[in-house]
Amino acid sequence: MGSMPSVGSLTWAEPGSVGRLGEGEVVSDRDNIAASETLLPEFSRLEDERAEDAVLTSQVNAGSNLTADALVRPHTIRSDRAESLLRPDADNPKKRRHRQNADRGFSRVFRWIATGSAIFILAVLAAVAIFLIYRALPAFTATDAQMAEVRTHLPRMTSLWGLMGTLVFGTLLAALLALLLATPIAVGIALFISHYAPKRVAGIISYVVDLLAAIPSVVFGLWGALVLAPNIRTFWGWIAGALSRVPGVTVSNSATGRSVATASVVLAVMILPIITAVSREVFRQTPTLHEEAALALGATRWEMVKTAVLPFGRSGVISAAMLGLGRALGETMAVLMILSPGFLVSLQIFDGGQVQTIAAFIASMFPESAGLTINVLIACGLALFIISMAVNMGARWITARRAEFSGAN
């Protein structure tokens, strides 16, 4: 206890910074009260209760009174060593106050950096949302006369809602088709890498798939427009012909191959790496414990994958697919270069001039737009923003729904 009062008196003696010293005084005062009112009664109570023990202990430890005391009155006897270990800054009230929590020094700075980063990302999101809403508003509140002016720039627009409706349809159609094509293949590749391939082959395939992600979308666009479209159109024509044999169904197909189907194939290739990479990591984390449980029950390799790996990776694959969907929804360049656009709500996926996606529409119209037309484009961007948010929220909802069975507990 010896050093405590002296700390108090030292701070009093120091002139100049009364406020801070006052705080220091309070702390040391509280310590003094704690010492006199809590510890001392405990000391005497302990001494009463353990009087017999004390006798015994001091007999056992004859020759070492200090040890005996320390055993009997652990709260009252303080060694200088413990003092200096636990109160490294006993003489420095300023430092002492900082030592009251573990969050100090760089720890505190880092806390602000981390908090700042978190706030920054929220601020960016808010800024984008505010920009979109603010700049889209004029398009929603425009008079008919003003919209007629916009229509001279966007001749195929009937009304704002009509335009946005067809574009949202086209965007979702292209992205969902891409997802439908990519997810099974990506899951297959991921399973092959994580559970079937020899280590060397798995490494090479992983690398190649990751490399696919490094190809710029404009290159995909060129390849899709110049190579894929002319070659795949006969295949599309064949499928369209087969489907048309169903009574009452007419499936048209494009002579150039610049259809939603072709664009979706390219989109699928583009989102393949992200879905594969995320699924692969999830499958790899399947606990050996569960794989062995399945094998020990007499499961074949595929049955083991089905009972242990796929259920474990289910929510991860859904997250991966949603990430891919997010990318497909927003993909601009490839669609712009491949798809022959149209403004219909049409399921003729093998024909050109049917639908258009939001991103490709904005990119194609933006360079020659001004005034209210820009607001119309931004309104379309707002719609895309909302769709992407909804997709992400949906993914979270799906993964959280079965958290109880996820294996995390």
Place this chain on the structure above:
Amino acid sequence: MGQRIDVEHLNIYYGDFLAVQDVSMVIEPNSVTALIGPSGCGKSTFLRTLNRMHEVIPGARVEGLVEMDGVNLYDPDIDPVAVRRNIGMVFQRPNPFPTMSIRDNVLAGVKLNNKRISKGDADALVESSLAGANLWNEVKDRLDKPGSGLSGGQQQRLCIARAIAVRPQILLMDEPCSALDPISTLAIEDLIQELKNDYTIVIVTHNMQQAARVSDKTAFFNIAGTGKPGRLIEMNDTPTIFSTPAVKATEDYVSGRFG
């Protein structure tokens, strides 16, 4: 009814590394055989060769003979999947399938066999298996809840129920109680005594009291040093191993002088 296992001159390799050398033993039907020995002596490895589970690790192979009632498990035309269906296994840490309910966990092995099973039969099998694992009364009201929500001891008994639901001939247990508290351990040990009537049981344990309590025969494995293969030192009736073992190393181990 359980079946007997004969092991003759079994060498177990991981790649070129000889992990266990020249093990020969006879495991009688409907008996409990305990495998004891210090860590790394190859007793778990040996156990996993009895249902070919060690083959999961790339490069693992064996030389020698393992027979179940006279049929060599390592014959080229024997299907390892069929071996594992007939020789069930319970692992060190309870491993119910986390995505499945308690009921589905019990039925997991049966459904793997691609058998269509009627709901009535499934219900009966779930009840008999869980009852056989002394778990039925604790979980009968929450069969649709996830198995991972049970306590560790209950999860381990669920794993035993899952293993016996496919009606194996032999049950292998790899330190089944090492992750459990004493009460749950007692429950499993009692269960082992009951399961003995229907299955041949081989159990690996680090707990010598447990070996003494549950087993009829005890096999002591030891290792000469790091990098050397594990060997079967001695196998005999459990009371003999714990009172008058033939080999000095066994005596040292069971009396707690090393290991």
